[in-house]
Amino acid sequence: MAGSDMENRALVRNWLDAFADGVPAEFLRDHVLESCNFLWHVFSWGKVECLEGNAAKQAFDGLDYTEAICFEDGFSLDGFPQIKNIRTVGKMTAAELDAYSDIYLTAPDFSWTYVHTHEDPFCGPYFCRKP
Numbered sequence: 001m002a003g004s005d006m007e008n009r010a011l012v013r014n015w016l017d018a019f020a021d022g023v024p025a026e027f028l029r030d031h032v033l034e035s036c037n038f039l040w041h042v043f044s045w046g047k048v049e050c051l052e053g054n055a056a057k058q059a060f061d062g063l064d065y066t067e068a069i070c071f072e073d074g075f076s077l078d079g080f081p082q083i084k085n086i087r088t089v090g091k092m093t094a095a096e097l098d099a100y101s102d103i104y105l106t107a108p109d110f111s112w113t114y115v116h117t118h119e120d121p122f123c124g125p126y127f128c129r130k131p
Contacts, residue, residue: 011071012081015039018110018130023047032076038102039074039081040115043126056127057094060105060114066090068105074115075102094125 020028020042032041042048051059071086089105094114097103101118110130117124 008083008086009080011069011086012039012083014110015104015106015113016042018106019048019113019128021130033079033081035077035079037076038117039076039104040102040117040124040126043115043128044117044123048128050126050128052124052126053121056114056125059127060094060125063112065107067108068092069108070103070105072100072103074104097125 016028016032016039020032023032023042027045027047028042031037031045032039043050043052050056068089068091069086070089070092071083073084074081076082088108092105094116097105097114097116098120100116102116104113104115106113112127112129115124115126117126
């Protein structure tokens with residue numbers, strides 16, 4: 001699932017619509033979309049209710065799913081998060097994702113997301129169900 005720039009932008013928009021719904025646009029602009037920020041900052045700044053750390057890992061590992069959308073990076077540059085390595089994956093565990101820096105898994109319907117950050121264990125991992 002290699003995405004074009006347009007598909008990448010649509011994926012980011014869908015992810016933000018699902019997990020940053022209700023977050024003020026000014027906050028998103030300044031702390032998520034502004035250069036040198038990450039998509040997962042919606043969680044690290046406490047703007048979205050989510051599980052963190054071991055609780056996030058346990059919730060993620062307890063999910064019953066067969067397919068997820070996986071993407072990496074999420075670092076904002078020139079006002080938009082850069083994502084790469086978009087692919088569809090089968091069931092994975094939190095331990096498997098520990099090998100990555102910034103990796104996001106989300107349900108195809110964006111009902112949940114799990115994010116392992118490069119700052120784990122200080123920030124993340126995060127698990128969120130769509131509010």
